[in-house]
Amino acid sequence: MAQSFTEENYLKHIYKLSRKSDKGVSTNALAERLETKASSVTDMIKKLAAKKLVDYKKYQGVTLTNKGLKIAVDIIRKHRLWEVFLLEHLGFGGTEVHEVAEELEHINSPELVERLDKFLGYPKYDPHGGPIPDNKGVFPAPARVRLNELETGKKTKVMGIAEHSNAFLAHLKKLGLELGQEFLLKERFDFDHSVEIELNDKTIQLSHDVAKNIFVAY
Amino acid sequence: MAQSFTEENYLKHIYKLSRKSDKGVSTNALAERLETKASSVTDMIKKLAAKKLVDYKKYQGVTLTNKGLKIAVDIIRKHRLWEVFLLEHLGFGGTEVHEVAEELEHINSPELVERLDKFLGYPKYDPHGGPIPDNKGVFPAPARVRLNELETGKKTKVMGIAEHSNAFLAHLKKLGLELGQEFLLKERFDFDHSVEIELNDKTIQLSHDVAKNIFVAY
DNA sequence: ACTGATATTTAGATAAGTCTAAAAATAGAT
């Protein structure tokens, strides 16, 4: 039972939006992401729910079932593998790639994906650092990135630090930012590159100096 | 004004069928080729005619306009370039390739095609000998193939001979098969590999021995 | 708890592509 391009794009974006919070993905958030209308989203969600690819209760947002998750992750795998090919083998520049990958990700041939993966040398990350799940849907150990480089809106986790002074360690401990601590990067302020994060229901600010010395999951 | 996958497939098959004879392509021939119904074909032809991609008069079959021809040839270009990639770089076997190329040929990105062509070293023929048109739609000088290897139903032309005895030359002359002579390969008989061809409104038989010594346009 | 704003769903319409069944045109044979 193969999916249409449209269904696949919905599943992928439900997946991506669901990573930003624990609740179900809202109709409007999906509509904005997919550049379509909320009513169209409702229609499609119903269809996906009928196919058991998402769980859906009216007005309560939508979440992926295991079946839907598997498909979403596979689309991401294909998208990122194609981006590696386009950038590293065809010499594309950074920006043009995404749009083409957006089409190629829907080519339906498991054998093609396996052979492409092998041809590329089984890459674990795409050229932008995005992790590439393997053919069982398992993502590689998360890549590290400095907190000052992470996109806002991402839920992440402290993976390590770049500064090991006692003063810095004490500061982090006081903030509750110990190794493994999960938090949400809410905002970055342009004027001084400070960031606002949310952890354990508290919202706190971190200076650029602090943020750039914290490695977080990408 | 981009075409849908469906429209592109129609244009490609109109092109291929039109090579077999001079008349317009019949509705039934297209329906059979595209594994669809004649009524669906009529609907689509009307749509393509409205877009000026084909010329169409009721009951008179369909032919490509210059605009439609350009698109059809570009699809063939993409199909064959992808087949070169799949066979030579990803290590696909011979049969699985066509189906995947059938999807890839519709990926819409002129830059992708140019870069792929360069990556492949600007091949002139796909691994089955099919000529690959360049980015202006010009096919390379026709490849030669022995007549015993040509697909039936193809219109072709005598390009050369592999046997230069006086006896053979005289035989060909008597049959009317001189260099440059165009003809249609109508049928091949399995039991003795003899072939039936049509030239100048006459139908004649050629033995396997004769056929294998004639090079024809592929 | 009420009320206005916002988010979501429903109702009904449209366009693309397909199908079946019936009507119309063409081609072939007497």
Added chain:
DNA sequence: ATCTATTTTTAGACTTATCTAAATATCAGT
């Protein structure tokens, strides 16, 4: 020239995906 078989077109219906406008539910501030 007429009849018949074949081809092609039309009419009407269905599915998928989309939209606008209207109805309904939820959320937030008082």
